């Protein structure tokens with residue numbers, strides 16, 4: 001497992017090839033996500049997968065969320081349209097809040113994060129790359145999304161593609177500064 005954790009990284013759409021992703025591969029990734037832990041087993045992760053011509057619908061929805069009437073809507077459409085076109089698939093990530101609210105919301109957001117990490121860790125095995133993107137206008141408005149249920153919030157998107165990317169360093173701060181061991185009273 002440590003091998004996959006070490007190799008996991010953000011790979012951006014500019015490094016994706018134009019090879020389509022088989023439906024079965026995406027299903028495997030969602031199954032990996034679905035094995036994430038969740039308090040009271042609420043399993044609060046949901047995904048919407050846009051592939052092939054379905055990507056046009058995503059562009060449309062993004063623009064709707066951003067606001068077509070805004071002055072820079074054209075530039076935003078172009079920026080995101082390019083990344084979407086470069087990706088063989090884009091997943092929208094949703095928090096599906098437990099209707100009974102049996103656990104605090106933060107626990108369910110954390111569980112969605114765990115699910116996305118499972119998916120992310122699984123990419124290397126298929127030669128896929130990708131990354132979690134959370135544009136401010138999606139998450140700043142806290143995830144209202146066309147067609148989403150009232151208890152659902154979009155937590156961003158995951159761009160996916162077969163990747164041909166250079167190995168770049170992924171510096172991290174020293175882990176020793178992020179842990180405090182308590183060994184006696």
Ligand SMILES: Cc1cc2nc3c(=O)[nH]c(=O)nc-3n(C[C@H](O)[C@H](O)[C@H](O)COP(=O)(O)O)c2cc1C
Pocket residue numbers: 008009010011131132133134135156170
């Ligand atoms: C919840 C979440 C949201 C993120 N949103 C963005 C984003 O909007 N734009 C972006 O470039 N990267 C985004 N990232 C990816 C991080 O920038 C990336 O994970 C970080 O730089 C570490 O790089 P690595 O994934 O290669 O280890 C996001 C990551 C997480 C976990």
